[in-house]
Amino acid sequence: MEHVIWVDGRLHGPDDRVLTAVDHGVTVGDGVFETCAVYGGRAFALTRHLARLERSAQGLGLPPLPVDAIRAAVDETLAAAGPDAGRLRITVTGGPGPMGSHRAAPDTQRPTVVVVAGPAARAETSRAVRVPWVRNERSAVAGLKTTSYAENVVALARAYAAGADEALLANTRGDLCEGTGSNVFVEVGGELLTPALATGCLAGITRELLLEWGADAGLPVREATADELPWTVLDEVAAGRAHLTLSGSIRNVSPLVRLDDVDLAPGPLSLEAQRLFQARVADDVDP
Known part of the structure; x- marks a missing residue:
């Protein structure tokens, strides 16, 4: 299956360009993420994963996460992915920012949220x-x-x-x-x-x-x-x-x-x- 991608409120194709070149997640790796297994079209342990995503974002100094919006994005992404999805990744970056390690001023930060669903292979050992x-x-x-x-x-x-x-x-x-x-x-x-x-x-x-x-x-x-x-x-x-x-x-x-x-x-x-x-x-x- 092809990856199903959600960014900025809508679904995108796998070849769409969805991030700016000055996104802090691209320039300095300023971001947090979670990976969930997917069973029957649902993300496993999503509540726990979102709680850890919030803890990581807080520890990194990112703004509070829009958890309800992320849940809705997960639902939309998995619905579009269909029954073959086995893995879901949620990424939140610092959003557009300076080229250096410092971030934009707190009142101007616009974090980027990316949700991706795709296949997964599991091994018993x-x-x-x-x-x-x-x-x-x-x-x-x-x-x-x-x-x-x-x-x-x-x-x-x-x-x-x-x-x-x-x-x-x-x-x-x-x-x-x-x-x-x-x-x-x-x-x-x-x-x-x-x-x-x-x-x-x-x-x-x-x-x-x-x-x-x-x-x-x-x-x-x-x-x-x-x-x-x-x-x-x-x-x-x-x-x-x-x-x-x-x-x-x-x-x-x-x-x-x-x-x-x-x-x-x-x-x-x-x-x-x-x-x-x-x-x-x-x-x-x-x-």
Whole structure:
């Protein structure tokens, strides 16, 4: 299917020119975004995604978001996309602005809202590589889902060149942090542990739901405490003494079957978490 695009109150074709060359999202990556899975023509967990979009916009210093208008744009976009849509992206940028990093005066800012629907491919399992770059947990944008994605592009290119589909990153303190577009869960000691938000990882919606739904189902899943998941825990994964699972809006819950050049078997808790998540997704499209 072709992408269906909504900008400035109306739908556009995939070849339409819809952004000015001085949009701050283009010139300096001044923007925030959300990606939702789409099931049966509806965006999954849209309320949670919009709440995180608002938090990211506030953290970046953008004006308050027109959430009701964005919801209406999502409905219009998905209606036009039809049943083949599997992914929805909502992007809000700083809008037209100076060529430098500073923004236009607050009373003149006109943020740009872009909604795009398109296809998505999901894999039951994932393959990842360790990369040498780190997340800065003390960054001004740590934990925000911004359009400044160059670090992720470089890291993911390294992963794809190695035959993987995700790259894993530590933070500056040597903690396991996250993937370029996923959160991580380590199956170790009879539990599923995910790095705490203090490591600088994104507060993923799938991560959040798995923690909630896992607790409801009696699955031993929780946030790790400080220093409980050092970067070196991946050596345990590579040796088969621990297991790793990735979570994300398109992946859902996806056990790792290869780390660097080592083939791995998914762990039993990882597989149970995957089954649980898929079952709960089918119950409620906006949990």
